[in-house]
Amino acid sequence: MRMPEIAVKSALxxxxxxxxxPAHGRSRQDVDFxxxxxxxxxxLVEMQDLTVRQANRNAAILFGRGLEAxxxxxxxxxxxxxxxxMLGQIWNVAPVGTPGxxxxxxxxxxxxxxxxxxxxxxxxxxxxxxRLFTFMDAPPQGxxxxxGWQDNMLSMLNxxxxxxxxxxxxxxxxxxxxxxxxxxxFSQDDISDIEDWWRxxxxxxxxxxxxxxxxYDSIAAARAEQREMTPFDLDVATATGRTRxxxxxxxxxxNFNINLYIDVTQERAAARELKRLAETDALTGAMNRxxxxxxxxxxxxxxxxxxAACAFLMLDIDHFKSINDRYGHSVGDRVLVDFTRRCLDxxxxxxxxxxxxxxxxxxxxxxxxxxxxxxxxxxxRSAVGSTPFRIDHHDLAIxxxxxxxxCDPETSLEAGISRADNALYMAKEAGxxxxxxxxxx
Numbered sequence: 039m040r041m042p043e044i045a046v047k048s049a050l051x052x053x054x055x056x057x058x059x060p061a062h063g064r065s066r067q068d069v070d071f072x073x074x075x076x077x078x079x080x081x082l083v084e085m086q087d088l089t090v091r092q093a094n095r096n097a098a099i100l101f102g103r104g105l106e107a108x109x110x111x112x113x114x115x116x117x118x119x120x121x122x123x124m125l126g127q128i129w130n131v132a133p134v135g136t137p138g139x140x141x142x143x144x145x146x147x148x149x150x151x152x153x154x155x156x157x158x159x160x161x162x163x164x165x166x167x168x169r170l171f172t173f174m175d176a177p178p179q180g181x182x183x184x185x186g187w188q189d190n191m192l193s194m195l196n197x198x199x200x201x202x203x204x205x206x207x208x209x210x211x212x213x214x215x216x217x218x219x220x221x222x223x224f225s226q227d228d229i230s231d232i233e234d235w236w237r238x239x240x241x242x243x244x245x246x247x248x249x250x251x252x253x254y255d256s257i258a259a260a261r262a263e264q265r266e267m268t269p270f271d272l273d274v275a276t277a278t279g280r281t282r283x284x285x286x287x288x289x290x291x292x293n294f295n296i297n298l299y300i301d302v303t304q305e306r307a308a309a310r311e312l313k314r315l316a317e318t319d320a321l322t323g324a325m326n327r328x329x330x331x332x333x334x335x336x337x338x339x340x341x342x343x344x345x346a347a348c349a350f351l352m353l354d355i356d357h358f359k360s361i362n363d364r365y366g367h368s369v370g371d372r373v374l375v376d377f378t379r380r381c382l383d384x385x386x387x388x389x390x391x392x393x394x395x396x397x398x399x400x401x402x403x404x405x406x407x408x409x410x411x412x413x414x415x416x417x418x419r420s421a422v423g424s425t426p427f428r429i430d431h432h433d434l435a436i437x438x439x440x441x442x443x444x445c446d447p448e449t450s451l452e453a454g455i456s457r458a459d460n461a462l463y464m465a466k467e468a469g470x471x472x473x474x475x476x477x478x479x
Contacts (some may be wrong), residue, residue: 079173088113129211201299208230225279241343319393322378347413351401352458355438356470358397384421415473437471
């Protein structure tokens with residue numbers, strides 16, 4: 039959405055370059071002198087709350103007040119609340135001394151409705167960055183309809199339920215709607231340069247590097263094909279410290295970058311929860327059979343490129359039926375939960391543990407060789423049987439039988455499971471509470 043270049047150019051820096059106003063800090067006396075050399079109404083305000091610091095004589099004429107009356111007044115007193123809100127959304131985070139694009143705003147000036155064209159420039163005054171607004175009447179030829187159209191458009195942009203941003207070709211924010219501020223909570227002071235956005239929105243350096251690469255690579259691909267950027271998600275830190283999952287959309291239109299920020303935090307969390315429920319045993323929290331089989335297939339596919347051996351362990355709680363028969367199924371369920379906890383504590387974080395059904399569980403793991411796999415299985419057996427399970431004042435002596443198989447790339451998943459099952463059967467036949475490694479006959 040490119041604003042029309044009609045009738046007026048910014049007083050700063052174009053005109054002031056001619057008369058020598060520097061882009062970087064000078065004293066307030068110097069700025070006051072040069073502001074009154076410019077033939078357009080100028081108002082200097084604080085970055086954050088739009089409190090007026092000073093104005094020039096042309097602004098005094100436009101707004102009908104003495105120069106002293108500008109000091110520390112609110113912008114709303116000059117142009118009305120609606121126009122002030124729009125001025126607060128003209129970010130202009132371009133470098134100091136560089137003007138933003140002109141906007142037309144519907145203002146209330148001295149009690150009358152008036153369409154003003156405004157351009158904002160950041161300037162440094164005594165080591166403080168301030169915003170300089172240049173005001174002019176909107177040109178009369180056809181401008182009334184144009185101002186009304188823009189007024190309605192800005193109202194619609196603020197109504198949108200997602201963040202909307204207009205940025206220059208170098209990604210400096212020119213306009214951000216009200217939802218953008220609600221989403222992230224950052225002000226113009228927080229994001230005075232595009233580098234500030236990367237710093238505050240992605241505080242972790244590694245994730246910041248990933249986010250930047252994703253952003254610029256996606257934009258480059260879209261521009262090369264003259265299309266909208268393929269949407270993607272990033273986790274963005276807000277001013278309150280909360281992290282939101284944001285879907286990013288982008289399109290280059292003319293000399294502007296149009297960016298959309300859609301909060302998908304709840305949707306992505308719900309999808310993750312549904313995925314977890316679909317892949318997790320409801321009672322124990324372990325992986326369910328389907329997820330474990332998917333993990334087994336993945337590990338087997340990767341085994342050719344790994345030096346560590348892959349193993350499949352089948353676990354069966356000994357005499358579990360007698361626990362249910364004697365103490366009831368509620369106690370049996372708690373045994374399964376405690377059994378899962380003990381096993382997970384005995385395993386490495388990268389190992390995969392799942393419930394195959396009933397009292398039967400399985401483990402996928404990688405270790406340097408057969409001896410290390412046997413040690414891991416023995417550690418599981420000891421973790422279960424070394425101390426009784428304390429449930430409802432009952433001390434239950436629980437043991438587990440384990441069958442283990444060392445898988446090679448040539449072994450199919452079905453064959454590996456079958457061999458582990460055979461080893462488990464041999465462990466039970468040999469008296470239970472033991473580990474049997476499958477060996478080829």
